[in-house]
Amino acid sequence: MTDKQDTVLGTGSAMLTPSGYQVRPKVALSTCNQIVPPAASAIIGKCPYYYQPLHGEYLETVEKVSVSSAWETVKAFATSWDPWKDKEVARRLLHRREQLIAPESTDSDWSRHGNFMMRHIGCGHKPPSYYVSYGYYYCSNYGAKLYPKLxxxxxxxxxxxxxxxxxxxxxxxxxxxxxxxxxxxxxxxxxxxxxxxxxxxxxxxxxxxxxxxxxxxxxxxxxxxxxxxxxxxxxxxxxxxxxxxxxxxxxxxxxxxxxxxxxxxxxxxxxxxxxxxxxxxxxxxxxxx
Incomplete structure (x- = not known):
């Protein structure tokens, strides 16, 4: 990539404290990297390109709804959902952040949704709801329900x-x-x-x-x-x-x-x-x- 943006997640300063002081100073971590790296050619054409279903909240909300209300549920969920609330998944992604933001990443947890999360940490930006709703939902739905009938x-x-x-x-x-x-x-x-x-x-x-x-x-x-x-x-x-x-x-x-x-x-x-x-x-x- 020829374009670069600051990827430093946070800064802090040290000061002398009493030897018995056990409270660690807090450092606010944030990054906003708007440079979108290209996807690996191997994932183009596959549903996880849009989103890797790692988040339990997504699976519980979307996969357990009735057929009649599925789309409204997915659409409403995708626009209001904060994927950072799933701390276990967020930790998993953060530990592999460098791999997930690398150009043409082949990491098994890579997706456009996860890549966005790792480039926008603590800056208030949310991944486009399209990745979860129209992208992943329809891609996987067509594959499961339409493909066998064709x-x-x-x-x-x-x-x-x-x-x-x-x-x-x-x-x-x-x-x-x-x-x-x-x-x-x-x-x-x-x-x-x-x-x-x-x-x-x-x-x-x-x-x-x-x-x-x-x-x-x-x-x-x-x-x-x-x-x-x-x-x-x-x-x-x-x-x-x-x-x-x-x-x-x-x-x-x-x-x-x-x-x-x-x-x-x-x-x-x-x-x-x-x-x-x-x-x-x-x-x-x-x-x-």
Missing amino acids: SPRGKAWLKSARWFLQANMEDGLKQNMKGNQIQMNSRKPGNGSFQMTVPRYELELNDDTFKTFAFKTHPLAYLDAGLADLPDWNWDLVRIMGQPNIQEWGDARTWEQAVDCGMVVLPKMINNSDIDDPVGKALGRLLAK
Whole structure:
């Protein structure tokens, strides 16, 4: 990394005290390192990239809720949760801090969430809630519940989409280390692009901004992974598009990524279909404009 920030966790001063004085002086420890090191290529495409489920509070809260309330629980938990309250896990991470903040770390406890924690100690910054909620929750949920139901081509798409989602996130974080502009184009022609302005080094620091950025990368990942290339009217598409929890559709950014994907997928499905559906074909031509 060419950029450097102070990583000193604290300072203290010594003074003469009586020999029987047993109270140790307290030193406030803090660090705020906004330089985001790149992830190791070996973890790109895997769910623990976002978050390693080490915290008992997370597991107890998220994994034991009912299906009907799961998403609301995860979302509320992710925005209010203070991972530092789990002292045992915090101690485990702190003892391996240097490994967890190293560029391309292959430490078994590394994740974007844990890496953020180790770069922001005592400075008041919280990891983006996206890492725990949309990132880890959906990645693991899709793997456990959606993947077994997909055809071989659908399974290949899911694996590829997971890789593109995380590769795009890495690209955006890398760009934010260099300047205030994030510009991303699809890796396949016609799958879209986006750009947004985020102050240098601050992409991870604003929870809502980070979520907006991540959502903008989703259509590129889904389409570059081959969503539009799945067989026409395949049940895979029905199962894939039906995955987001109904509560999530209250967020305009969810509709935006669905529309962006539909602009590419739907016209191709309709134009390649043998079904005589003039209304559908008209919609396809409209979206293709």
